[in-house]
Amino acid sequence: MSTLTKKRVAILISGRGSNMSALLAAAADPDYPAEIVGVVSDKADAAGLGIAAARGVPAQAIARADHASKDAHDAAIDAALTKLDAEIVALAGYMRLLTAPFVEKWQGRMINIHPALLPSLKGLDTHRRALEAGMRVHGCTVHFVTPEMDDGPIIAQAAVPVMLGDDEDALAARVLKAEHRLYPKALRLVAEGKVRMQGGRAVFSGLAEDPAGEASSLFSPGALRDAVDLEALARFTP
Template identity: 60%
Template structure:
């Protein structure tokens, strides 16, 4: 069996998407393993999830550094020291410096709660309802210096129901996030999704589930 891709996950909070990745990586046949969970917030629930799974954790508070670049340099040192080959952002609530992003170019992905390029930034569910869109969802993409930009690996769509408020829509999207993130990581780890210019090219045998429309009852 080929060596599994060594992944570091950056978190700031409860880590529900981290849990989805941990569950996927618990299968020895999954092509990636989580080798480190790094957080900028001591005591966040995501660290407990990692510890229960037996995954090493590390905390680096951004408040201990004079600049974003210094903080990112400290994270980079820890990630490389742990032998990390690939980074997943899972609710990491810090903007990354261009230098850090460049050093992990095409080796760092993020999940965002909208169908990019629509609704970049915060409050995506409120904005989707206000805009009157019929479908909303989530996107896994490679990270570039621009916020919520970068080549798209996979997306999942859910319907926006007439009765939805932001919380109900957020809950439906979160369920799709938990399915989509492990799928996207698998595609990358198996070299079935690679960056070509500003796009991701998928191999011909990539499953059609890389874009999925979920039933409202799901």
């Protein structure tokens, strides 16, 4: 039996929660350093709530419409996280901007995954914008959350190619596969204390430096290998 002390993680979602599912799957491993103790959605009809509940994880909706102000809504979410004794908060497709007091309370303990290689393409519609810009490389980023949108210190990134003939759906699907690999790796680093937010930067310590070790997961080339057709990639590469 594992004697690992696991960090208590709560996940915030707004929809289907596919990255939530990836974190739940990772946390099912007895050796994973985090346990998912609850899921909270700002939308009562979020599909991810049912998925979490089916896996035995407490899930609840705290709808914005049920609260008089944005501050009151965030206070209700904070109360739910406190009741869960959450130590880390993971945003997984949470589509509402959080208030500065909420972010400041959880700063250094709250992370997010964004479907682009930050600091490029902050905000919404990242796949469409990548295609419109003619970008040849796209990807995803896990970062600490700060009051400014998509602006916190970067923990890890995964890059995928933009293939000739890609449409928005094809590119989004490729990036999503990379997200599902990257987010559990990044959460592991945070839960183990191998990355922390300090002085507005992500500070790393104790990472294995070998080619297959933890340091390589900060870029996560494995996410690229699993996310693309390697023969097609070879044709793409000059």
